Amino acid sequence: MIFYKAFKAIIDAGPTVLLPIIIFILGKGFGLKVGKAVKSGIIVGVGFAGLKLVISFLTSNLGPVVDAMVKRFGLHFNTLDVGFAMTGAIGWSSPIVPFMVLAIIGINILLLVIKRTNTLSVDLWNYHHCLTIGALVYFTDKNVVVATIAAGVTGLVVFKLADWSVPLMEKYYKIPGVNTPALHALNALAFVPLEFILERIPGINKINFDLKTIQKYFGTFGEPPIIGLVLGCGIAALANYPLIKIFGVGVNMATAMVLIPKMSGMFVEGLKPISEQAKLMCESKFKGRKIYIGLDPSILLGDASVITVSLIMIPISLLLAATIPQNRILPFADLGAISFKIALIVAACKGNIFRSLIISTILMIGTLICGTATAPLVTATAHSVGINAAGVHPGQFMTSLAGPAMLVSFIILKVFTGKLIITVPAFAIAFGLIWVIVEKIQGKKKSNLQDEEENEVAAD
Structure with a gap:
């Protein structure tokens, strides 16, 4: 319990405070000089804080637009998407969280020692994906052992998916020495095989609609800021905003398209010395073995194609919600975080926006169906740990587009509650x-x- 209280205090400090400290410790652990380790920690911390500010700016602008769009088209459902923070809070509020945290950390260390993973996860906050599954299993049958094992197995799956994502991150995002052991990003890997299928469908395999193609044919009008402006204006127009507000949303989306890559670039700058030092150490002490530092998936948002696809997916998601018979979810809070969910799909499609949209649409269909199926359990578990959401009335359910709405999480939950x-x-x-x-x-x-x-x- 003392360990858990200390650990919880560190988590409560927030990633903006925690990340520079972790990066400094890692830098020293890999043999960097104090000055370089401090500089790396600060640059990564500044980049992360900047990304969070821009993402918050993005979502705060999209929230009212989505709300207006929902009202305009008269969408009514009995389950509200209140955001991933709610499902994360379920995980961290569970009475068995100390056991689950120790299990996840222990599995990561064990897999590293026996050389079954190369991922060293320092992204402590995103443990909540594993903890939430454990909490839901515990609420179902009150079995501490089974729930702890469920959280640990989710952790094992996450670490392996993070390993398997490395080629995509290195080849497409050009970020060496890191990966992202966060399930809301890694869940996309379950849909990556669809790219293999699309590549073999005549006609579709000839369509290569990426930002380079847009820039080639449209020149300045194909630049990321202009694309952000056009998409922002289009979404605001669907929400029936007045002309001045339409342009305002467009400018704000253009701003996000410019600033997010710059903030993401600071991650790479700060991590480069540590990555190089880690490579040298592993080559000398572990016979060339590579160890990848597991970070928050915010590092994937520096690509303009990711932001482009995520903005287009907002109206597509609402359309899917209105047309899928099995769906009862009103997508709302997590629509601003779609970029996390589709980043690895964009990488697998090599920036091809056309293919990325097809696969992302299929991912969203699965998310809505899985989220609808698990919403009653999520709501009951949230209430059991004292979590309520404004706007959710008696007889209604709350969920998010993360948690067990993700296919990988859904499967693991069904395994341990079956x-x-x-x-x-x-x-x-x-x-x-x-x-x-x-x-x-x-x-x-x-x-x-x-x-x-x-x-x-x-x-x-």
Whole structure:
């Protein structure tokens, strides 16, 4: 309990305070000089604070627009999306949270020691994705052991998904030495195989609609600020805003398109010395093994294509909510955070906005259906730990587009609230097969890449 209170105090300090401290400690741990470690910590902290400010600016502008759009089209549902902060609070408010936190940290350390992960997670706040699953399982059957195991297994899945996301992050985002062990970003990997299918559909595989193409044909009008302006104005027009307000929303979206990449760039600048030092240490002490620092997925938002796709997905999400028969959710609070959910899809599609929108739409369909199915449990669990949301009336439910609305979380929740003697072995076999297949594919790609590099060197 003393450990938990100390840990909770650190978490309550907030990531803006916590992250520079963690980066400094990591820098010293990897052998950086004090001055460089301090500088790295401060730059990363400033970049994170800047990103949060811009994202808050973005969501505060989108919130009223979405609200006006909902009222204009008369959308009415019995389940309200109140945001991921609510499901996160469920996880951190659970009475068994000390056991779950220790289990997640222990699994991360164990996997590192036995060389079954290369992810060192310092993104403590986003443990809430694992904790929420554990809390929901605990509310269902009051079994501390099963709930703790559920949280730990979610952590294991997260660390492996983070490992598997590294090629996308290095190749597309050009961010070396880090990944993002946060399920609201990693859930997208469950939908990445759809890109493989789209690549083999005649006609669709010829459509390459990315920002470079837009800039090629539209010149200045294809630049990110102009795209932000156009998309912002379009969304505000759908909300039936007056002309002056339409232009105001457009300018604000253009501002976000410019500032987010700049803030994200500070992450890379601050992490570069640590990444280089970690590489040197691992090469000397661990025979070339790479260790990736697990950070908040905000580092993925520096790409203009991600913001473009997320803005287009707002009206698409509302349209899906109105047309999917199984849906009872009114998307609202988490619409401003769609960028986190689709960032790895954009990377898998190499910035192709057309393909990214197709896969993101399928992801959102799954999210709405899973969220509707789990909303009663989420609401009951939230009430049990004293969490209520304004605007949610008796007979209504609350949820978010994170938590068990995400396909990966939904599956794990069903595994640990079903007939354990059947569901747990079935899940273990299925995930084990995925583990073997993915690592075999990635190992083959890595080997081919090394052969190509050696051939290039030999040719020179």
